[in-house]
Amino acid sequence: MYDLLDLLEDITRPAYTGPAPLGFTSRYFTPEQLLEARTELARIRSEWSKDHPTFGTWILGITTGWCATAPGHRLCLLQTDLRCRCSFPYLAAQWEMIGPCSCVGDLLYQANCPDCSWHHISSNESEAVIAWHDHAWPGWRDLPTLPAKLRGQAGTRTMKPALAAWLETHxxxxxxIDGAPILTDRPGRCVPGYSPYGGYDIATPQTTQ
Ligand SMILES: [Zn+2]
Ligand SMILES: [Zn+2]
Structure with a gap:
């Protein structure tokens, strides 16, 4: 009965014609093409694979996605998780239940510029972000680092007079201009939208890794 229903569904739904494969790929596709493949895989697999129906496909980064621009460039940050369930438990008992690790890869990040069909894949999110800045903001590495007292503890998106004066000088x-990044001397990841120009707040320790 179910076979018949599945067959009927196969016949009636339009066939997937997207160019991106229905699984992991490191080749270049636009963010839209990658997300289309994920949506399709989620639909055809939802019946038989409850755990990881979309394993290996790319999604928009949770706090990133379309997160930066430069003249002639855009940044879409995607991610995919090639780890097995060993990455999720918090308790020893949960580890034991899951059994031996069968990870086929890492948690990966992809910086994607659809305007140039350019992408860069890394297991380090900030490294992918920095690769995009090398691509889209040439010269950014020569920018001076913002003094800590101008940035404030948590960082700020607000252009205050003292900050504006310092940036104008340096x-x-x-x-x-709109979308430009700033460099700040602090630990942690590169944060989208935390430059007063709307671009990335790049943590300088990240640039020397
Ligand atoms: Zn580009
Ligand atoms: Zn594992």
Whole structure:
């Protein structure tokens, strides 16, 4: 009975014609093409694979996605998880229940610029973000680092007068436009949208890794 229903569904639904494969790929596809493949895989697999129906396909980063721009470029940050269930438990008992690790890969990040069909894949999110800045904001590595007292504890998106004055003195005009990044001396990841220009707040320790 179910076979018949499945067959009927196969016949009636339009066939998937997207170019991206229905699984992991490191080849270049636009973010839309990658997300289309994931949606299709989720639909055809939901019946028989409850755990990881979309294993290996790319999704928009939870706090990133379409998260930065530069003149002539955009950044879409995607991620995929090639780890097995060993990455989820918090208790020893949960580890034991799951059994031996069968990870086929890592948690991966992809920086994607659809305007240039350019992408960069890394297991380090900040490294992928920095690769995109090398691609889209040439010269950004020469920017001076923002003094800690101007950035504030948690960082700020707000352009305050003292901050504006400092940037005017130290940043060249081509880095004082919409979407431009700033460099800050602090630990942690690169944070989208935390430059007062709307671009990335890049943690300088990340650039030397
Ligand atoms: Zn580009
Ligand atoms: Zn594992």
């Amino acid at each position: 940043y060249p005009p081509e880095f004082r």
